Amino acid sequence: DRLRRFADLTRGRLNPAPGMPAIPPTQRWLDHVRLGILNGISWVYSFAAPWLGAAALIGLLATIGATFIRRRISYFAVLSLAACSSVLALLSIDALIDATSFPAITISYFTGAYGLWLLAVFAIWYGLIEIWGIGSASSLPASSARLVDRYPKLGAIQDWLASQVYRAQIVRRITPHAVFLTLSLSFGLGLLLFNPPFQAPDEYEHFFRVVQLSEGTIIGQKQGLRAGGEIPGPINGVASPGDLPGHPERKVTRAYFADKLNPAWVRWDTAPRAFAPFPHTVVYSPLGYLPQTFAVFLGRLLHVGPLGLMYLARLSGFLASLGLGYAALTRLPICRWSMLLLLVAPITLYFMGSVAPDGLLITGSALLVSLLVRLEVEPARQLEWKEKTVILAIATLLPMAKFVFLPLAVIPLFVVCPRLRPGRDRVGFIVAWMLVCFLPVLAWTRVIVSVYVPGRGDIPIDPGAQIYYLASHPFAFLALVARTMVVQACDTYHQLVGVLGWNDTFMPGWFYRLFGCGLLACLVLESHRVAEIGRRTRLVMVGAGIASILLVYTALYIHWNAPGSATPIEGLMGRHLLPIFPALLFGFPAVKGFRDSEPLVIFLGSTLAILSSAVCCWALIERYYLP
Numbered sequence: 093d094r095l096r097r098f099a100d101l102t103r104g105r106l107n108p109a110p111g112m113p114a115i116p117p118t119q120r121w122l123d124h125v126r127l128g129i130l131n132g133i134s135w136v137y138s139f140a141a142p143w144l145g146a147a148a149l150i151g152l153l154a155t156i157g158a159t160f161i162r163r164r165i166s167y168f169a170v171l172s173l174a175a176c177s178s179v180l181a182l183l184s185i186d187a188l189i190d191a192t193s194f195p196a197i198t199i200s201y202f203t204g205a206y207g208l209w210l211l212a213v214f215a216i217w218y219g220l221i222e223i224w225g226i227g228s229a230s231s232l233p234a235s236s237a238r239l240v241d242r243y244p245k246l247g248a249i250q251d252w253l254a255s256q257v258y259r260a261q262i263v264r265r266i267t268p269h270a271v272f273l274t275l276s277l278s279f280g281l282g283l284l285l286f287n288p289p290f291q292a293p294d295e296y297e298h299f300f301r302v303v304q305l306s307e308g309t310i311i312g313q314k315q316g317l318r319a320g321g322e323i324p325g326p327i328n329g330v331a332s333p334g335d336l337p338g339h340p341e342r343k344v345t346r347a348y349f350a351d352k353l354n355p356a357w358v359r360w361d362t363a364p365r366a367f368a369p370f371p372h373t374v375v376y377s378p379l380g381y382l383p384q385t386f387a388v389f390l391g392r393l394l395h396v397g398p399l400g401l402m403y404l405a406r407l408s409g410f411l412a413s414l415g416l417g418y419a420a421l422t423r424l425p426i427c428r429w430s431m432l433l434l435l436v437a438p439i440t441l442y443f444m445g446s447v448a449p450d451g452l453l454i455t456g457s458a459l460l461v462s463l464l465v466r467l468e469v470e471p472a473r474q475l476e477w478k479e480k481t482v483i484l485a486i487a488t489l490l491p492m493a494k495f496v497f498l499p500l501a502v503i504p505l506f507v508v509c510p511r512l513r514p515g516r517d518r519v520g521f522i523v524a525w526m527l528v529c530f531l532p533v534l535a536w537t538r539v540i541v542s543v544y545v546p547g548r549g550d551i552p553i554d555p556g557a558q559i560y561y562l563a564s565h566p567f568a569f570l571a572l573v574a575r576t577m578v579v580q581a582c583d584t585y586h587q588l589v590g591v592l593g594w595n596d597t598f599m600p601g602w603f604y605r606l607f608g609c610g611l612l613a614c615l616v617l618e619s620h621r622v623a624e625i626g627r628r629t630r631l632v633m634v635g636a637g638i639a640s641i642l643l644v645y646t647a648l649y650i651h652w653n654a655p656g657s658a659t660p661i662e663g664l665m666g667r668h669l670l671p672i673f674p675a676l677l678f679g680f681p682a683v684k685g686f687r688d689s690e691p692l693v694i695f696l697g698s699t700l701a702i703l704s705s706a707v708c709c710w711a712l713i714e715r716y717y718l719p
Contacts, residue, residue, distance in 0.1 A: 168219035175212035279705035284445030312374035337594035380449030380493030416455035424462035429697030438590025438708035587666025634679035
């Protein structure tokens with residue numbers, strides 16, 4: 093009878109069986125409200141649990157490191173370790189049962205671990221608060237003292253470990269630029285070598301453009317609806333991605349490399365030539381390909397074959413990106429570990445080792461922002477002409493490579509000009525900026541009109557009509573951009589962190605959550621010094637970043653959508669937005685209360701940077717080489 097009444101109160105009301113009495117409207121409404129609340133709680137839990145769990149694991153690593161550094165153990169750290177160990181034990185038992193007896197990897201068998209896992213998550217955060225003394229929990233250190241008093245050997249062990257760390261000064265010696273250099277020369281070069289030829293997005297088209305520029309041809313050709321140029325025949329026959337893109341089940345074989353290696357040596361002055369279409373890259377300025385062009389030019393003089401030229405282009409772009417990134421981290425006075433994580437994100441390391449100019453743009457943007465932030469944080473330092481030259485050079489590179497980054501090149505006007513003496517110095521800098529940044533972009537935009545072709549042939553694309561529509565309906569376009577961001581939010585985030593190859597090589601699902609939480613935690617811990625930058629400069633950086641994002645969506649809308657189209661904007665990839673994020677980094681609000689968190693930031697930033705580089709290499713190797 094009790095079970096029957098229970099069924100009548102729950103299942104019967106939510107899903108009435110035939111013949112049951114009618115449910116009063118008020119009761120039905122109340123049941124609907126209750127069910128909505130339960131569904132909301134379930135949705136919030138399913139969305140937040142993975143992120144909170146990933147953040148808790150980072151907090152656990154930070155707590156363990158802090159225990160050794162500060163020579164103080166946390167009661168909640170012990171509790172969290174015990175809870176995590178219990179969860180691991182339950183999962184191990186279920187795995188053994190599943191492997192030896194019957195299927196046990198199911199939700200019902202994991203029920204006992206859920207409560208322990210939630211306990212571990214809360215205990216980790218309480219332990220982090222206790223060990224770092226973030227809050228006003230004056231009673232928490234007493235619990236640690238009681239634990240050490242009860243177990244003297246535990247205190248002796250932790251004192252010895254902490255003394256070794258302090259004696260060696262390991263943590264204090266770790267610097268972001270050293271970590272970046274080490275990871276780039278190891279994992280970055282590994283990505284450059286392990287990534288099969290022409291498997292980066294549009295890499296073969298970028299290679300065509302580099303070869304064209306190495307021959308002295310700056311402006312390409314247009315034949316009907318095809319744009320490109322005359323390319324030597326051996327390169328035409330080798331530079332293609334083959335049948336690998338879009339098929340993760342297909343792996344690289346020796347035959348693939350043997351086909352790309354033939355011919356190994358070529359006399360380029362007598363090689364046959366043929367027209368090759370590369371419409372996406374023929375409109376790009378030579379400035380974004382300077383290192384690659386120089387390397388390919390030297391390789392052609394030495395009669396190196398197509399595959400060797402491609403690897404020379406990769407290596408030259410990688411070394412140039414490495415130099416820009418290293419210079420950015422050495423000159424940036426604040427938020428250095430957050431900037432490091434942007435520079436060693438899988439997508440950044442991956443494109444640093446490709447023929448595409450994206451690696452140069454990301455690291456170049458980081459260097460520009462670093463120099464400008466340094467001027468803001470160190471107002472007493474004299475601004476030398478060499479520094480102004482570097483700022484103008486990078487401010488020229490960004491919009492000339494891709495005009496959508498022109499707002500980023502405007503930031504120096506608001507940072508450098510106030511540091512100059514009114515009159516000749518200030519006017520001279522503005523005139524120099526106009527001559528090397530603004531006017532060349534306008535001139536190049538007019539030049540490439542002659543070789544522009546629409547990105548799609550299946551729908552009518554008219555750039556003039558698109559521009560007219562955008563000018564007539566600006567608010568409708570802004571609403572479309574907002575809707576596109578919402579619809580594509582998850583995919584865009586994955587692209588920003590790292591989707592390699594031809595968008596078919598993903599990182600593990602847990603890594604996307606871990607990297608986002610780790611970067612946010614690092615930024616929060618370092619943000620107290622953001623207040624040293626003037627409010628106007630921070631607003632300019634954020635405004636320039638937002639303007640560049642809108643220009644990216646505008647360019648994609650004109651290139652991929654029909655006039656007046658209300659469908660979400662297509663063609664966005666994470667690499668299109670990454671050069672904007674160094675500027676947006678310093679729009680983060682200053683969070684006070686973490687002024688003594690340098691060891692934690694070092695431990696968190698270096699650990700996450702190493703993990704990011706290793707996961708990126710493993711994902712690439714697994715995609716192309718492992719069965």
